[in-house]
Amino acid sequence: MHDCVIHIYVVGMPNTSTRPKRGRRNRRVPREDPARNELVSRSLESAQQCLFNQDYGTAFVHYLLVLNLAPVLKDFASESFRFTLFKWADELDSLGRIQDLFDCYEQALELFPTDEVIINSMGEHLFRMGFRDEAAGHFHKALKLKPDYPEAKENFYRVANWLVERWHFLMLNDRRRNHKYQQAIQKAVEGGCNTVLDIGTGTGILGMCAKKAGAAEVYACELSKTMYELACEVVTANGMNGRIKILHMKSLEMEVPKDIPKRVSLVVTETVDAGLFGEGIIESLIHAWNHLLLPPQSTQDPSRPPSHAGRVIPAGATVFGMAVQCLEIRRHHRLCVSEVGGLATAAAGELHSPVSCSSEDDSTEPYTTERLSRLPGGYTPLTEPFNALDIDFNNVQELEGLCSREVSRVRLPVTGEGLLDALAVWFQLHLDQQSSLSTGPKEDTCWEQAIYPVQTPHNFPLRPGDELIVEISCRDAYLRLCSVAVARDGREFRLDDCLDPDIPRNNPGPSGNPNPSLNAEAELCSALACLGTEQSSGPRDYTMLECAEMALLNNQPYHDSFRRALAKLITNLKDARSVQGPSQGQGLEVMPLTDPPSGPMDPGPDPFYVLDVSEGFSVLSLMAASQGQVKAYSSVEKTQHQAVLRRLAMANGVPEEALEFWLNQVEDEQAVLQRPSREKLWSAIILDCVETCGLVRQKLMEKATLARCLLEDGGQIFPERIVLYGMLVESDTLLLESAVQGQEPTLGFNIAPFINQFTVPVHVFLDLSTLQCRHLSDSVELFILDLMNTNANYTNRDVKVQASASGRVTAVPFWYQIHLNEEISVSTFNQDSHWKQAAVVLHQPLAVREGDWVRLAVTLQKSSISISASIEEEAGETGTVDSVKSPLSDCL
Secondary structure, three states: OOOOOOOOOOOOOOOOOOOOOOOOOOOOOOOOOHHHHHHHHHHHHHHHHHHHOOOHHHHHHHHHHHHHHOHHHHHHHHHHHHHHHHHHHHHHHHOOOHHHHHHHHHHHHHHOOOOHHHHHHHHHHHHHOOOHHHHHHHHHHHHHHOOOOHHHHHHHHHHHHHHOOHHHHHHHHOHHHHHHHHHHHHHHHHOOOOEEEEEOOOOOHHHHHHHHHOOOEEEEEOOOHHHHHHHHHHHHHOOOEOOEEEEOOOHHHOOOOOOOOOOEOEEEEOOOOOOOOOOOHHHHHHHHHHHOEOOEOOOOOOOOOHHHOEEEEOOEEEEEEEEEEOHHHHHHHEOOOOEEOOEEOHHHOEEEOOEOOOOOOOOOEOOEEEOHHHOOOOOEEOEOOEEEEEEEOOOHHHHHHOOOOOOEEEEEEEOOOEEOOEEEEEEEEEOOOOOEEEOOOOOOOOOOEEEEEOOOOOOOEEOEOEEEEEEEEOHHHOOEEEEEEEEEOOEEEEOOOOOOOOOOOOOOOOOOOOOOOOOHHHHHHHHHHHHHOOOOOOOOOEEEOOHHHHHHHOOHHHHHHHHHHHHHHHHHHHHHHHHHOOOOOOOOOOOOOOOOOOOOOOOOOOOEEEEEOOOOOOOHHHHHHOOOOEEEEEOOOOHHHHHHHHHHHHHOOOOHHHEEEHHHOOOOHHHOOOOOEOOEOEEEEEOOOEOOOOOEOOOHHHHHHHHHHOEEEEEEEEOOEEEEEEOOEEOHHHHHHHOOOOOOOEOOEOOHHHHHHHOOOEEEEEOOOOOOOEEOOOOEEEEEEEOOOHHHOOOEEEEEEEOOOOEEEEEEEEEEEEEOOOOOEEEOOOOOOOOOEEEEEEEEEEEEOOOOEEEEEEEEEOOEEEEEEEEEOOOOOOOOOOOOOOOOHHHO
């Protein structure tokens, strides 16, 4: 039974089952079907009533019935139908009913096949569940239907970075690399290798090189659906459709004669990453030799023609390594500070990133990747480069025995003084006996270097005369290099041994880099003392934080600023209460979604409620709780991370009841922003505003709008305001990373128009301090987001900036000044920042002369920023904004 009845009259519905009479023109009006009209009317009533009662599943079923029976109502009901679909999909998602969720979207798209909003929403669900190729297809389709649809555009840009990673553009722009591969392939084909398989074809360029060189048969395989479709387009556009067979599958799944008719004489591939083996080249080549390639040329039968023997390009590789000191690596992988935001960190236990070669945890990655030449602060070599491994890709026995090799030890003479932070690794790829490519840190290469960080709870100062002992293995077909020990004065000690806590440690903060020789002897003596007891204490107990979370925890200026801002707010609120009396929870009445949290409360004065909804690991809630008379709630979700915060609270004298975990209290994780209890409002809400990559977080302003409604009088959102700064630069590097450049075809092939479809105008994860670029202006204020005052915000702004030098404006890098209050702010662009910067790359470079005025049209839709630039003919026109110098301009 319904509580109320909504009368809706449907008039003149066509009877679609009535057979029309023959004839040139049917003059009769179709007869109405009263029973169908009644069913449609009642179902529509029921749908709207269910919607009112938040019974979205039943409402969705009623809408499906109505719109299938009466398609003429689609325009009338489309908005309500969308709303119902999205709400029901969220419920199904939270219940884990994934198949039902996608069934609902399929039913919706049968009714509205060209609805860009539904298509985009389905893409968002697909992306969250890891179906990136399918998600990209939906975003792309939504954009074709409505090119100016901001949500679809932002989603497509985000997913494009996953599907066509930026290194594809760098590789295609690397003429030296392309030419060397082409020469090696042409030499092999002309030498008799006339059947070719391109493993991991990408754009198809290597397979096309083989066909152009004269190979009789060329096959290619590609696992990524996006890249497979791209390769098919490229091959067709270059007149090779039907001459190159491209398979959408892993090479490991290929069989003869099912997928290719016979074994091939040449495999070409570039399935290598910065660590050489990370993309599975060992496994794929073992399978190729056993199932897809002809047997290799035998020394016992040198007369066998090349067309009857198998070979691989590249033929092999040599791996090199070097120990380095690097502050930027250190602060992203282990705890470097003894105090943060007024909290002593010793009780946190051992914290480090999930990048480790340790055999104790198979969930970790053995290395990360960095471009050493672009690391902020640079790096210091502590050893000479050493040969870590030689591998012959044309020797299947060597490939098969790689993972079972015994762990090898190398002793590296230390040549430089500093703290041991990582092993940096690169390789030389031998295409054939004459030609090779290097990925070394001093090379002009499209590859980054592999970084094996040292994961120890303390710093290890090295000095000339020491020997660093490194273990090298290939477990799970990953190359693993682990710094395990240091030898000094004839004695050897392991890096993971404990230090005597009574001996002072040389533990520089992330912003400082003192002389590592200070206290070096004390630290070494402490390590040597541990050798007296050769007893293993078992696996080390540690907690993993993501690299960005670790860098955040090491960011002392950020936390000190928050501590001062929180202290000022609490002091002001205490003063206000002392004048006005205790707060009675006055403010906008927002009904709570849950009952008040249970648990012991401070029997003293009414506490101030602080909610931290930062993403990932954050100590800001604990810092608030340490202020006294504060009940703080943390959004930290992982059990291990909650345990760390509890340990820190106990060690820093924060009462147990002063800190709680908000996600343990709320029933719906989607509804994080709600009252602390039925009668109370928040004194402060901390929002995570900027992603580590350098972009504004999605739905930030929506969250801020809701958060304002949940604040007590005098309460505050942190931060209260974000100011976006930028500058004009000329950077060929950004151009090379954004699209295939130039008018000439790549090796004679037309590739650029196809892969450049995946060009994204906003580049993220930039280190502006080391970016190769020319500054063409001072920094200027581009945009302001006011989280405390909705009326102060806007979506478009024109900014006028004067060129300080002549050149081509290719990009506008940007960063943020995050204002916690009127006096205290933090920047996303300084040496301690855990944030990276981002940049908008202009569609066409803009030529400027020194003194020219450039008008920047800045638009912020949701969290997507776009900037267009044009020359301002006359300064001082109406609507322009004078350039405002950034407080960070001197840092640039």
